[in-house]
């Protein structure tokens with residue numbers, strides 16, 4: 001059930017992978033109170049064999065069940081990697097390990113998901129949080145009195 005690509009099959013024609021990877025396989029190793037990963041990762045990937053590498057391009061979408069770090073409201077969001085690209089060399093020092101003609105994409109997906117994983121989820125960017133008085137006060141913008149503006153205008157004319 002891992003996300004594997006058979007390199008031998010690739011040599012004949014490109015491949016289109018589309019499906020879901022169970023959370024258990026993704027094995028993010030994340031124990032975050034604010035972000036829960038319970039739904040499978042959806043992938044939609046094109047795989048092709050280049051001269052001496054495998055090229056994978058496409059999108060990855062991981063639904064997240066979050067709790068806002070400021071107001072504790074529960075919300076869902078997607079970690080979405082739209083233009084994801086992976087270049088896997090088959091030769092040389094950085095060559096990817098090929099097992100029974102297969103390359104496992106899972107570790108690379110895991111790595112990139114973790115890089116993009118939200119550290120401090122917010123229900124909205126401007127979430128005001130729980131009844132936080134200091135946050136509310138900051139929103140009140142004090143306008144100068146009209147006569148002050150008039151004085152300033154006169155100063156500019158001098």
Ligand SMILES: [Zn+2]
Pocket residue numbers: 068069070071072073122123124127128129
């Ligand atoms: Zn919030």
